[in-house]
Amino acid sequence: MNHHWPYPALIAHRGAGKIAPENTLAAMRIGAQNGFRMMEYDVKLSRDAVPVLLHDDDLDRTSNGQGMASRLTLAELSALDFGAWHSSAYAGEPIPTLSSIAAFTLANQVHSNIEIKPTTGDEAETGRQVALAAQALWAQASLPPLLSSFSEAALEAAQHAVPTLPRALLIEEEVPADWPERLERLGCMGLNLNDRFVTQALLGRLLPPPSRRAIVVMDPSYEAKSDYQQVLNSVKNALKRFAQACIVVWYPIVQRPEVQALQRKLEQLDTPWLHVSLSVRAPAKNGLGLHGSGLFISNPPWTLLKALEQSMPWLTKTLAQDDKASFQLRHSGLQVAQHQIANTHALQTHNLQTDQFTHAANLAFLAFAQDKTQLVIVLPGHLGWQQGLTVQAQTKVQQFQTALAQLAGYTHQIFLVDDRVFANNLPRNTTILSQDQKAGGINIQTTSRSQTAQMRRVKALTTAATL
Numbered sequence: 001m002n003h004h005w006p007y008p009a010l011i012a013h014r015g016a017g018k019i020a021p022e023n024t025l026a027a028m029r030i031g032a033q034n035g036f037r038m039m040e041y042d043v044k045l046s047r048d049a050v051p052v053l054l055h056d057d058d059l060d061r062t063s064n065g066q067g068m069a070s071r072l073t074l075a076e077l078s079a080l081d082f083g084a085w086h087s088s089a090y091a092g093e094p095i096p097t098l099s100s101i102a103a104f105t106l107a108n109q110v111h112s113n114i115e116i117k118p119t120t121g122d123e124a125e126t127g128r129q130v131a132l133a134a135q136a137l138w139a140q141a142s143l144p145p146l147l148s149s150f151s152e153a154a155l156e157a158a159q160h161a162v163p164t165l166p167r168a169l170l171i172e173e174e175v176p177a178d179w180p181e182r183l184e185r186l187g188c189m190g191l192n193l194n195d196r197f198v199t200q201a202l203l204g205r206l207l208p209p210p211s212r213r214a215i216v217v218m219d220p221s222y223e224a225k226s227d228y229q230q231v232l233n234s235v236k237n238a239l240k241r242f243a244q245a246c247i248v249v250w251y252p253i254v255q256r257p258e259v260q261a262l263q264r265k266l267e268q269l270d271t272p273w274l275h276v277s278l279s280v281r282a283p284a285k286n287g288l289g290l291h292g293s294g295l296f297i298s299n300p301p302w303t304l305l306k307a308l309e310q311s312m313p314w315l316t317k318t319l320a321q322d323d324k325a326s327f328q329l330r331h332s333g334l335q336v337a338q339h340q341i342a343n344t345h346a347l348q349t350h351n352l353q354t355d356q357f358t359h360a361a362n363l364a365f366l367a368f369a370q371d372k373t374q375l376v377i378v379l380p381g382h383l384g385w386q387q388g389l390t391v392q393a394q395t396k397v398q399q400f401q402t403a404l405a406q407l408a409g410y411t412h413q414i415f416l417v418d419d420r421v422f423a424n425n426l427p428r429n430t431t432i433l434s435q436d437q438k439a440g441g442i443n444i445q446t447t448s449r450s451q452t453a454q455m456r457r458v459k460a461l462t463t464a465a466t467l
Helices: 025-033 074-077 098-107 121-139 151-160 179-186 202-208 226-241 257-266 304-319 354-369 393-409
Strands: 037-046 050-053 111-118 146-149 167-171 190-193 215-218 244-255 273-279 292-300 327-332 332-338 374-377 413-418 429-438 441-447 453-459
Touching: 025 037, 037 098, 037 121, 050 098, 050 244, 098 111, 098 121, 111 151, 111 332, 111 441, 121 146, 121 151, 146 151, 146 190, 151 167, 151 179, 167 179, 215 226, 226 244, 244 257, 257 273, 257 292, 304 327, 304 354, 413 429
Parallel strands: 037 111, 111 146, 146 167, 167 190, 215 244, 374 413, 374 429
Antiparallel strands: 037 050, 244 292, 273 292, 273 327, 327 332, 429 441, 441 453
């Protein structure tokens, strides 16, 4: 079973199936307008074997028709109203074909979870026809649709027809004891369960065994060229002593051959890794200056890749100084995503320190490793980021705070504070990330459980020299 989940974490069920009529193009359109990048919808066959979107076997609940949908041709189904049952605003909404939904989702960069919903007795044929149609419709897509079903017969037929399409098994009732064998037989990458039947014993089988974990952040100055090789040596030695360690290496993107060599050699390490880099502008013509930065993470948290895939395009556009701004995201040797921003608003017109923003973004990435409910990002006071900003720049700061909140997850609260005006009245159990000027690294602190105004040091995450 494939343990990598390449799809978004949030999936709109039957499109925006409450706001608009479920399983219609209107529902897909509203779901996309509300920010969902993946839609789930039900597909079955008409009498003339055309894949159409419909949940129920009969037409009574979601249309002005009656009887079994499988007894009508596409032309007959297209004559019915699939919107008025929801509200008069959607009167006349037609039944969509899988072909029309594919065209919409591909045009709007929305991924698909196609639930194969066969009419009773048509399981195998529906699975086969839907898989063949999906293969043709998504032939040029960067990510194929996920085929899911409660019907193992439908999934098995889809597997035989197009084995390369990913599949997921849905289980509505109590989970059978042989579920691992079923997933293996059907070649499924996903298992969707009813939470009422999820037990601690089942979770113990689903989740990997606990292991010793630690996170170490390496953030040297890189002023000396020898620092790059020292970082690489330190990472290698640390992984020899502690193979499960999550090591976060920050590095500047400057026009030095040592940077490219470090990137290449880190990716050659024999360990799971995640590599993300962000350039906010084109390199300077004189070859000087920092125009971006990167993070290399060994043994990354398993949710981090998925979160960055969703967040990096927005973050790159927000921080871009010119149309050469771009990001790259690679995982264990595979380039997952890269993106370049064009025709965006240039931040330099707002007189805002980009290096400061870039550093804050790097700190935000570390939030994924912290199981806390609050996050404070402390920015160096000498940058004077809270003083003398234009109205436009202050707006950018607010937008950036929102972006960081989305990066860290909806359970986190984000504060950006200047270290010269650091507020004491923070909530209990607040995580604080700040620069350690003396050690050259990053501090992680947490507020006291008893007195919120008092800080206690948890751990200093220092440079390669201390490893």
